[in-house]
Amino acid sequence: MYKAQVVLGVVPTKRGFLPMDEAKRQKDMFMKVVRGVKPDAVKLVDVDDICENGIAFEMDKVPAIVDKLKKAEIDALFIPFCDFGEESVVAAVASAFCVPVLVWGNRDETVNTAVTRGRDTQCGMFAATKVLRRHGVKFSYIFNCETQSEEFRNGLETFIRTANILKDLDGLRIAKIGERPGPFMSVMTNEANLIKRFGITTVPISPSAVANLTNKLLEENGTELQEYYKDVTARMDASSMEAEKVMKICAATLAVEQLMLRNGCSAAAIECWPGCIQALGVPVCMILGELTDRGMPVSCETDVNGAITMAIMRAALLGEQACFLADLTIRHPQNDNAELLWHCGPFPYSLKASDSKAALVGGQENFELRQGELTLCRFDDIDGEYYLFAGEGRTTTGPATTGTYVWMEVDCWKKWEERLMYGPYIHHIGGMYGKLFPALREAARYLDIKLDHPDADGPKCL
Numbered sequence: 093m094y095k096a097q098v099v100l101g102v103v104p105t106k107r108g109f110l111p112m113d114e115a116k117r118q119k120d121m122f123m124k125v126v127r128g129v130k131p132d133a134v135k136l137v138d139v140d141d142i143c144e145n146g147i148a149f150e151m152d153k154v155p156a157i158v159d160k161l162k163k164a165e166i167d168a169l170f171i172p173f174c175d176f177g178e179e180s181v182v183a184a185v186a187s188a189f190c191v192p193v194l195v196w197g198n199r200d201e202t203v204n205t206a207v208t209r210g211r212d213t214q215c216g217m218f219a220a221t222k223v224l225r226r227h228g229v230k231f232s233y234i235f236n237c238e239t240q241s242e243e244f245r246n247g248l249e250t251f252i253r254t255a256n257i258l259k260d261l262d263g264l265r266i267a268k269i270g271e272r273p274g275p276f277m278s279v280m281t282n283e284a285n286l287i288k289r290f291g292i293t294t295v296p297i298s299p300s301a302v303a304n305l306t307n308k309l310l311e312e313n314g315t316e317l318q319e320y321y322k323d324v325t326a327r328m329d330a331s332s333m334e335a336e337k338v339m340k341i342c343a344a345t346l347a348v349e350q351l352m353l354r355n356g357c358s359a360a361a362i363e364c365w366p367g368c369i370q371a372l373g374v375p376v377c378m379i380l381g382e383l384t385d386r387g388m389p390v391s392c393e394t395d396v397n398g399a400i401t402m403a404i405m406r407a408a409l410l411g412e413q414a415c416f417l418a419d420l421t422i423r424h425p426q427n428d429n430a431e432l433l434w435h436c437g438p439f440p441y442s443l444k445a446s447d448s449k450a451a452l453v454g455g456q457e458n459f460e461l462r463q464g465e466l467t468l469c470r471f472d473d474i475d476g477e478y479y480l481f482a483g484e485g486r487t488t489t490g491p492a493t494t495g496t497y498v499w500m501e502v503d504c505w506k507k508w509e510e511r512l513m514y515g516p517y518i519h520h521i522g523g524m525y526g527k528l529f530p531a532l533r534e535a536a537r538y539l540d541i542k543l544d545h546p547d548a549d550g551p552k553c554l
Contacts, residue, residue: 274515
């Protein structure tokens with residue numbers, strides 16, 4: 093089961109000649125908030141054992157700070173400013189790493205007076221970020237806001253999600269089970285470029301290997317298979333299918349999972365048709381939804397870029413819920429700004445609407461997804477350039493249909509359709525619940541790929 097774990101280095105900074113007492117007061121306030129943001133997904137590494145009160149302001153402490161953070165193998169670096177800060181220390185620490193960097197400082201409460209000098213936090217961050225740019229450090233920034241504010245908490249959470257996307261894509265291994273369906277030229281991708289640009293590797297696994305292991309599991313008829321069959325038939329009405337075929341699909345699900353684990357793969361793209369149907373004798377749609385629910389997302393029709401899209405969404409969600417890969421199919425018959433997100437039966441059961449009855453028909457799941465806020469995205473490429481489309485919408489009601497589906501409404505579907513049609517995208521698009529556009533936007537910036545969205549400039553329809 094997938095579990096997000098971001099190792100976050102935290103190096104607060106202060107100006108050497110400004111009061112330590114006030115800097116410590118600021119640090120104590122913001123660290124209380126920091127420790128409460130996604131604690132199950134974040135491991136904090138501080139510098140309390142190196143710097144006075146755990147606040148960096150002396151250059152001679154930099155080597156020890158860098159050494160500790162490197163030994164901890166941090167995935168991201170957070171530099172909160174307690175006051176004006178020390179730009180030389182900030183730049184020296186940040187430039188020692190190739191990880192996303194976050195800069196933020198609490199909004200000053202008072203101005204300077206004839207008696208006391210204030211913190212000048214924002215002023216120091218303007219200076220430090222220029223020096224970070226000079227050092228070639230790419231950084232994220234939370235608007236200068238109060239410690240006890242939604243902007244700070246939300247910004248830190250977005251940064252954590254962004255850092256997890258970057259961490260997960262680095263060294264990602266995708267099981268490529270079979271070849272693309274013959275007619276589907278749209279799912280082609282350059283696998284050599286994926287290794288060179290992102291360190292993403294595809295691992296070939298033949299449908300016959302899946303079939304052989306499936307048959308082996310059926311012959312053994314072990315406890316895991318028996319319990320899984322009971323679980324599936326308890327959740328979904330499989331009365332329209334022969335029990336042997338349902339059992340075979342369950343065994344195939346376990347087989348694909350085992351093959352992915354053996355090959356060090358955490359995502360997959362599968363030739364659901366015709367290859368796997370021919371090898372197994374049953375449709376494999378259920379496999380995709382079930383494994384995606386286990387934190388091992390699987391795209392259909394050997395869509396490798398679709399599998400990468402799902403890996404991005406899994407990371408953005410921190411593994412707290414599943415994502416799905418849908419077809420953009422038809423516009424809503426009455427609502428001009430709504431679209432049907434559908435596929436023949438591969439969506440995760442955990443996303444099912446509570447009042448939708450789930451059925452397994454011919455190996456394909458049948459149910460409607462729940463209502464809620466949605467973020468859609470698609471990683472894709474054309475002519476050696478990589479793009480990430482992202483946009484936010486919400487579910488709506490519409491006519492019932494077959495397979496797995498949900499209707500999505502946006503502010504202006506025409507803008508979406510223009511960008512998706514003219515962009516280097518296909519009919520497959522990823523979906524996840526929540527408003528997660530900011531994390532996708534930041535991830536695209538760090539990855540040096542083009543961010544695309546419904547309001548972006550581009551060709552217009554006639």
